[in-house]
Ligand code: FES
């Protein structure tokens with residue numbers, strides 16, 4: 073099977089890997105880079121546990137071809153805490169008990185981060201819409217919605233560009 | 236959170252240290268950093284992958300299995316069939332003396348439900364395993380199948396599970412788990428009204444976001460480490476030890492971190508076969524359900540059919556309750572004989588009724604084996620009971636909450652299981668709920684106490 077060379081940025085660091093033609097971004101992340109934060113809940117684009125950012129947009133990495141990410145800027149939860157400081161979203165999820173089993177949490181966090189990039193002051197409806205592709209079977213969603221709303225408040229209070 | 240002082244104040248010292256306090260989860264930091272180690276979250280070089288060949292039929296005799304093309308497929312390391320499994324026929328609850336053993340790890344003579352595993356492919360890649368699974372040829376003779384619990388109990392119904400010899404689990408109390416108090420027929424004869432209703436629930440999939448599975452790594456010294464999402468680590472270790480006929484100390488289970496389970500991860504369906512594959516190949520092996528398998532193959536909450544018959548007086552007292560409950564175990568026992576027993580114990584609900592007759596049947600059908608899910612054996616029964624309570628209240632023209640006050644059990648009341656009630660607090664819970672829900676009830680109800688014996692009429 074043909075191996076394809078890839079250059080991309082992962083959480084701010086330059087990476088180069090060879091991938092099989094047809095391999096997914098999720099496989100690239102988990103099998104090649106050792107970043108295990110994106111989860112495989114369904115491998116068919118229906119649950120959102122594999123959500124990462126590609127060039128700032130949320131992507132289901134289980135149905136994104138790795139070869140399409142050549143030159144891309146990829147972000148995962150592993151890059152969310154900057155300089156050892158938790159991101160306000162991470163704080164808020166802890167405070168609001170928005171992670172129970174924690175399996176959906178990385179995908180939820182990345183979907184929320186993507187929302188903040190385009191919409192730093194989201195309404196409740198905006199949050200629900202942004203998370204609507206991410207399934208959580210434990211929390212009943214309300215604590216997650218509250219966490220995202222409260223993180224948005226914290227971030228807009230600490231000024232633009234905080235995301 | 237607030238702790239109400241007005242109930243049972245004399246029974247407590249009010250020196251609680253943890254209750255009433257909010258505490259952070261011990262795993263929250265790992266969750267938000269994405270570093271909580273779920274079973275699949277380990278980089279393991281040389282990992283092999285399992286794919287199962289499963290029955291397309293609900294009920295069929297297996298006439299022959301030809302896996303030779305699969306064995307020759309590039310990337311295939313091993314093909315496992317029933318004869319490779321040291322103790323192939325097992326039942327998970329044999330650990331607590333529930334038998335007979337009634338389920339094969341890999342089917343050999345018959346398949347009893349659609350999706351039953353027959354041949355296990357172990358290959359270098361998931362893709363090779365999928366491809367090889369398509370190449371296995373199995374000849375079947377289809378048999379008549381039964382999908383309905385009451386049909387399954389009729390004479391002449393197809394026999395689902397030969398290890399039982401009949402389509403129900405035989406308890407020491409006979410064909411059903413029974414609870415009997417007083418004389419229901421006498422109660423019905425006295426009653427002002429009688430209401431009989433049928434309630435039917437579907438099987439329910441737990442659908443955790445992380446699918447069922449495990450990763451097994453061979454250690455030195457013939458020891459195997461099994462990273463698993465099971466909710467029942469030691470139980471699964473012990474069952475694996477029985478199935479593989481190896482002492483427990485050869486198995487090292489790492490678990491306790493489940494990406495959701497809700498009862499769906501207690502059945503030991505992936506670990507024994509993945510450990511066996513690792514033993515036979517000397518390689519690390521992963522066996523992970525895909526989402527289709529999680530929804531279709533993993534055991535759901537059992538479907539139940541419940542017949543409730545109540546005799547009630549105009550003043551609100553229920554004087555007789557008869558319950559017939561058929562729990563659909565699917566083709567095998569797993570945890571359902573226990574769930575059915577729980578159902579029997581849970582009826583007739585938190586009410587004091589002088590005449591009770593309960594029969595709960597654990598029935599075998601050609602459906603996916605059922606097992607545990609949050610409050611299994613109890614939840615569906617509660618739904619039926621409480622819908623029935625509303626209907627009874629309507630029948631006699633009484634407020635549904637007041638109707639429950641009249642029947643609520645109190646300290647000292649004889650329960651259907653012949654145990655006196657102790658520590659009841661249902662009345663107080665309903666008083667509090669009535670206030671919160673702004674659902675005014677008669678002052679007579681607000682003056683009741685769980686500690687005062689009910690007035691005998
Ligand atoms: S694993 Fe990608 S959407 Fe479910």
Ligand code: FES
Pocket residue numbers: 170171172173174175176177207208209210211444494495
């Ligand atoms: S916390 Fe378990 S799925 Fe969301």
